[in-house]
Amino acid sequence: MNRVLSFEEAKGQDRFMLGGKGFGLVEMTSIGLPVPPGFTITTDVCKEYYRGGGNVPSGLLHEVRQKVEEVERRTGRKFGGTPNPLLFSVRSGAPYSMPGMMDTILNLGLSDEAADWLAGHSENPRFVYDSFRRLVQMFGKVAIGVDGELFERELEERRRRAGVKMDIELSAEELREVAQKFKEIIRTRSGREFPQDPHVQLEMSIEAVLQSWNNPRAKEYRRYYGIGDDLGTAVNVQTMVFGNLGDNSGSGVGFTRNPSTGERDLFGEYLPDSQGGDVVSGARTPVSLSVVEPAIHQRLLELTRTLESHFRDMQDFEFTVEKGTLYLLQTRNGKRTPQAAVKIAVDMVEEGLVRPEEAVSRVEPEMLDALLHRRLDPGPADKPLAKGLNASPGAASGKVVFDTDEAAEIGKSEKIILVRPETTPEDIKGMIAAQGVLTVRGGMTSHAAVVARGMGKPAIVGCGDVEISQDGMSFVTRGGEKVAEGDVITIDGTSGNVFRGEVKTIEPEPSPEFWRLLQIADRFKRLGVWANADTPEAAAKALGFGAEGIGLCRTERMFNAPDRLPIVREMIMSKDSEERKRHLYRLSPFQLSDFTGIFSEMRERPVVIRLLDLPLHEFLPPVDELLLEIEKMKEDGASADEIQATEAVLARVRQLSEHNPMLGHRGCRLAVTYPEIYEMQTKAILRAAVEVSRKTGKDPTVKIMIPLVAHVGEFGFLRNVIEKAAAEVLHELGTKMPFQVGTMIETPRAALTAGDIALQSDFFSFGTNDLTQTTFGFSRDDVEAKFIPKYIETGILDRSPFDSVDVAGVGKLVKMAVEQGRKTNPRLEVGICGEHGGDPRSIALFHEAGLDYVSCSSFRVPIARLAAAQAAVAKSSVTTA
């Protein structure tokens, strides 16, 4: 068993054994970089410690003492001894970074005697006693368990008495007294003495770090980030070096490339005569590494090249210069902005540092999102007024307008934000005119959310922090701030934050490296990436982002336009089939031109058109509005006829309204009862395909999709309706046009009986939004605000199943359906067109389940391309490993 290894001995051990910090130190040591000597107590020790019921494994301290002696021999100094005492730091270091969760103790080895010796020989005795009082304080708190508050109170009292504000303003003597006082606190509170023996200090510190692995906040952190409790932490014991020993000393942090832009230049800051934390504390102003003295600059440039060629990624490192000698104290892969991540990945391929498939895996797909939307750059004065659901990313500013008609008018000349309780198709004209939308109610699939995403406009929905006044002329936030019509606000659809006034924004400008990365990704991905698009404009945008087809064209969304809406409403309210057909055929020319536009745009690429899945309730006037209208008509003395007409509308709305519209008379169910709807649509689709084919000489690839199938009988019935209508229209046009008929898999029953359905179906497309709703029994509009946050807080769920597909439940159904469907129909094409189609975690599952493609909104196509490549690379590396 590996227990205590010097940085030299540990060479070749992995991150799980050494922890992240230890791994960096060992690697740097192995390539000859200047690392202060020390050793790592491996994670195995931590595991053994807990297996043994929290006892330091026997013999460990003996090994530690041997390693200390090794360091003493190498440095020629004595641990805690004079002259020039050797001091150690003890730091935790788990395999995955858990910043600030576990304990650290510095300056181990200082004692009354050593401190006095050092103070006497130092140019800065105040620093020596400050270091000593810090040791006593940290040790007292961490290793002995005295309440830290007591030390703080003592310090406060001292500052008050000395009339200063900062600890460092206290004199050397005062600090010396503080240290003595701290020892007294330890004695009276714990009945124990602060140990003067450096070995006792070290051993107690090591055990304290081991214990800190299981402190409550560390456990909580691991649970939240899904880090295993059994990984354990390593403990790093390292010689202290000091950057505060005069002008030829100092400390700094560096990045091997610019973490903001990705440019290949040394980036970082340095503070002469300082210790580690001082650089970032803000008390003194550090200098840029680019203007640091030439010798150090040159040394750092060399280090940068060595670090990158070894670690093959951009590094974030810490260093200290002690009397002219440079030491590296830490290195790790550097955090970076999305732009930088993309540029670094692509550049490193070109520099030959990483293989293309590695570069693909280096960029978090979600990061690309930030590069595609106008985004906020809030300053310190910009505090959010309210927060809602981040329904459609991007940022926008404008004057608040509450009324849709007004919005349509004002929006012609001014930037506006439409603020509504929630939106309906009536609000489309207002949304078109607005820069962005804010609604009080509604969830991530509400009308406002879906339409705004389709338009690529920022939207915040379900913003319960905001209450619209009775007169509809202002809103008040939970914090009591009032915003009146005409006031300017800024909404950030990426974060869900609402700000007062105009907040600075940054334009999206995907770099050449952005497109280059996607080209590289395309070489590895197996999944096709298609887009959800309902209009020719959306189709063009999708192509621009590299979509290979349209996986979902929602015909009900085509009805949202103001010139179509009244007809749709009349169609829904129709009392019989004749009336319904009349209204349907008025919609037919609109559909024809929509489809013609989309087919023209997409050429021979596949286009999956989903037949009508009308959310009736979105197209009907609300019952309470009608009720109040009737009351008002009565008050205003309207005629009996007028009142009766409105009452008739009310009666029909009541008849059509449903207890649970999500589980109601919609999708293919509506089409089984009113087959004329799909007849009209099929004819319009094929008419458009023929028109485009005649114009361009190329046949569109037409795929007609039936929504919400739960039973193979529904599919068979409607496939007949479609094929009959197709035969009629093609006969009339005197031509042929190949087309496929497939189904959404969006009910558990469809997935459970996929084998039967596949016998009759040319393709499947998973609708994982609906499938998630029914598999869990969660209505997204109801649960996202009401209890999902509580579920995440209590750890019942890691994340909302609407954000990433639920593997154990929904994922199981997806895999079953693919397997059973392909068994009965080996030529079955399988895709997914729910919102999960653009989610990287979900894409990994879809890759594994063997889907042919994912389809997502245009703006997520780049993300999906990258995620699909990562899934393929990860899978193949697993397979070949």
Added chain:
Amino acid sequence: MNRVLSFEEAKGQDRFMLGGKGFGLVEMTSIGLPVPPGFTITTDVCKEYYRGGGNVPSGLLHEVRQKVEEVERRTGRKFGGTPNPLLFSVRSGAPYSMPGMMDTILNLGLSDEAADWLAGHSENPRFVYDSFRRLVQMFGKVAIGVDGELFERELEERRRRAGVKMDIELSAEELREVAQKFKEIIRTRSGREFPQDPHVQLEMSIEAVLQSWNNPRAKEYRRYYGIGDDLGTAVNVQTMVFGNLGDNSGSGVGFTRNPSTGERDLFGEYLPDSQGGDVVSGARTPVSLSVVEPAIHQRLLELTRTLESHFRDMQDFEFTVEKGTLYLLQTRNGKRTPQAAVKIAVDMVEEGLVRPEEAVSRVEPEMLDALLHRRLDPGPADKPLAKGLNASPGAASGKVVFDTDEAAEIGKSEKIILVRPETTPEDIKGMIAAQGVLTVRGGMTSHAAVVARGMGKPAIVGCGDVEISQDGMSFVTRGGEKVAEGDVITIDGTSGNVFRGEVKTIEPEPSPEFWRLLQIADRFKRLGVWANADTPEAAAKALGFGAEGIGLCRTERMFNAPDRLPIVREMIMSKDSEERKRHLYRLSPFQLSDFTGIFSEMRERPVVIRLLDLPLHEFLPPVDELLLEIEKMKEDGASADEIQATEAVLARVRQLSEHNPMLGHRGCRLAVTYPEIYEMQTKAILRAAVEVSRKTGKDPTVKIMIPLVAHVGEFGFLRNVIEKAAAEVLHELGTKMPFQVGTMIETPRAALTAGDIALQSDFFSFGTNDLTQTTFGFSRDDVEAKFIPKYIETGILDRSPFDSVDVAGVGKLVKMAVEQGRKTNPRLEVGICGEHGGDPRSIALFHEAGLDYVSCSSFRVPIARLAAAQAAVAKSSVTTA
């Protein structure tokens, strides 16, 4: 291959080969009963006919001719020849009865010559020519394909000219002329001659019958009843005998036992000097078999005993007496009333005719339902006014009352029917006071439906045929009939029919045989049969019907009582946890007394208590009512404070209302957000259990059930809440009380992840109502009226998945969950407590899936006991076969 078999030769062949009619004839022949000689063309011929593209198999007609010759030899008469011509009937006969769907031709062998000879030698020449014209007519229509309407028109013209009303009033000569005219119609319409050759008649008739297997109505009938298209029909060719040859002739139908009561006596009717159909035509009045002449009576009694001892079931037979000789023309198992079915099954066991397990399988379990509910006995004048969903069986009459408070008042002294748009818990007092309930809206799980079933009161819901007037003082039916408050109506919850006035009803009185049959059933069933019961009274009733435990005690139903409802409403409307706890603890004493009552009733039998699954929307005042109330308050000049208070209620109701309450914040989700609810309930349950234990010295068997789990994390979280509350209360009481904690499986995800959940759960109980809703994505309240009927009509579904569990989808999930659950927890107890628990088809599936018990409403316990026994008997006979 078996093709053409005389009734003697066919002995030992089965019903699938011979068809039902042929099987009866062959069996009767084989035991020496007097059957006119003939032969059966087997179903194999029909199959061969269709396999050959609709051609009579070669050689068949030769075999038929040989059989005809055999009959000629046996009877000493010649087919169609004189003197005394031998005539045949040709009848279809499929393995399963398809009454009236296929064709029959009688009197084959008659020709002009034979008819004239017979007329000359008969006492009734008119009958002879009538028979001849019938042959020509049937043959023309069925075998030649002439439009039957033409013959009917000719007859009508003849009657008009002769000035008579019925065909039989025409003279012999007139009928002879009709036959000639019919031949002419055939000639002019088809260009073919009516064949005088009897063999040609026979051969064409046989082919016509074979063809009729695939006529549209026969196909439709098979599709509807699920009869395979490939079974084919047999064709029975039999010597005609005549009961209309004078006073010592006649025909009749008989039952070997009374089909109405099951009494063991000869039952039936006889009409002297008549042919088969005359008995039931009503033109002349037949006599009861009990007063028929002694010789025939004696002969029939003997036949009865022979038939029963051979067929071992009650027989329905047809006979003809030709000049003193009795012939049997048909026998089959007789249809019977539910009472008779039970009595006959039990009696036959006692008579040693059938084994007990056979008797159990002889009674359709659904039949028992009729024996447990007061039922209607409508006369011919009672036409239904309207029809709704048959939500709760039984019949009731009373005065119509529309207002709940009035109902509670009037109901004290008079019989009333409560008529409401739909009911809410506010209406409970009205429902208690009423004989039955009629609602305009709502489905089979609506408040009205569930509460009425729980009370055992008749209810019709979702009766859209009825519209309540604006003033709420009358309703008008779709047929335009007006019913005012105070008018008497009768509702039949078994059929869904509403009648004007009081319709005669019959009291339920389960016979001793009813209880005896259930005792027999209990010897065979493996499944336990438990009941759903929410009150001590319901528990007592369930025990009376033989329930072995309570599988579902719905605690939310306990809150329906008028003294609790206001507290529940306040609890729901609570703004914070403190307020909620206050109201909850006001409910605690009620719960305590409920549980104490139920445990006392059930002694040591298991009681599964489902913690709160509150349908919030049922307990909240509707938004539109509040809106109108506020408008009215304003009009009436109410104070600002009053108006504000109501507006606050409205705001809270809006906040709590959900888009899809079925998929919303309910069940265990509410408990995760407000754990105090389950804490209170757990404490009340255990307090009650301890109280009962101390009083009786026996521990109740307590099973606490968590509703609507979708994720094992929900279960784990709430199990902790429950165990903590239990520990607290038991510590306080200073005692111990064993209890189990289990879960409903009512979301697809729970079923898909059952293995994980079973690790932590003591038992599962399937909630197949909810599971069906989410598996299909069907909201029961919305789909049952809107499209399920259309689905059944188009053949997409055989029946509503809410009536019988869907095998391919929901059944698959049930089986998966049982299998995976038992794999991780072999001691897991598994039951079902949805409404399917009382459905015989579903019970068969649950038996097969290996469940431990089914739980259903009290009134269905007997049905479930019988169905469970049948499932076990069927399974074991399959296993041993």
